[in-house]
Amino acid sequence: MQGLDLYYMLELVPVILGYVPITIGIAAASMVLALALAVLLAVERVVKVPVLDWFVVFFISFFRGTPLLVQLFLFYYGLPQVLSFLTQINGVTAAILGLTLHFSAYMAESIRAAITGVDRSQWEAAHSVGMTQAQMMRRIILPQAARVASPTLVNYFIDMIKGTSLAFTLGVTEMMGAAQKEAASSFLYFEAFLVVAVIYWIMVEILSQGQKRLETSLNKAYAR
Template identity: 85%
Template sequence: MRALDFDYMLGLVPVILGYVPLTLFMAVAAMVCALALASLMAVERVIKVPGLDWLVILFISFFRGTPLLVQLFLFYYGLPQVFSFLAQINGVTAAIMGLTLHFSAYMAEAIRAAIIGVDRSQWEASQSIGMTQGQMMRRIVLPQAARIAAPTLVNYFIDMIKGTSLAFTLGVTEMMGAAQKEAAGSFLYFEAFLVVALIYWFMVEVLSQGQKILETRLNKAYAR
């Protein structure tokens, strides 16, 4: 059993950290897009627009029922063969698209549950003063649902950050891709992947602590 090459690991840390901004960019961009799409689908699942509901159900079923890696390959390698204009999409864009669609399916269900969790008296009070469904959702229901769903959505963002590691399969040199290249040149695979694992771990722990603080503040704001 050989000893770990700590000098190599220490030298690799700044190299991997240099790709953290790209990893965070993909995760944040996908989170913003997924949150917007998931909110629309969640509202639709609650109010059930005729003719549209079955499409949303099919979308959620497909993206929850297939692996993220398969979806990424489908977007990057498969769809350009069917739609030639998609051949111009690069790996980063394909990764953001895949993460957006994959996690929006999960987030839609979480937001829908949060919307349903809002006290029915709030709905009835809104209707009694003449609010339309759109006004009720925008001004009363969704702000309260956001508090309920926030901890779960942060968990999905954490999963999204970890999911960006699959972008290297599309030729994107992010943290995992950089570790793969460094390991291929040095043959110190264990050290390289251990470094990237520790960096991911650190990022997730920071976000987890932020999630706890957010949850405490939200609960305190609504404490009676």
């Protein structure tokens, strides 16, 4: 067994770190969009708008039921063949679109479960003071559901950050893409992928710390 080329790894760290913004950018944009879409999907699943509900059930089923990589290929390589106006779609856009749709399906299910878990008395109280359905959702039900759903949602965000690595298959040079290129020219695959693995790991650990703070602040209304 050969020793690790530590000097090469140290050199590689700033190179890969240079691609952290693009990875975080894709993940953050996808998270914001997925969360917004997931809330809409979840509320629809609870309220059950006729006809629209079938579409939502179908949407969630499809995007949970097929691999993320397949979805990304479908958007990036497949769709432009059918919808000609999409020929301009770039890798980053396709990655954000894929991650958004994929994770919104998962998030919708956990948000829906959290909404239905909010005590019935909260719905009745909101109705009794004359709130509309939308006011009740926004002001009373969703904030309480957020507290229940947040640990799961942060987990999905962690998954999403790691999922951005698939964007390199769409020709996007993010952290994984950069590591791949470096490894291909140096032939030091183990070193290159170990560096990128550790950087992902550290990012996720930082996020987990943030999760703890988020939970503390969401729990403040419930602490005795």
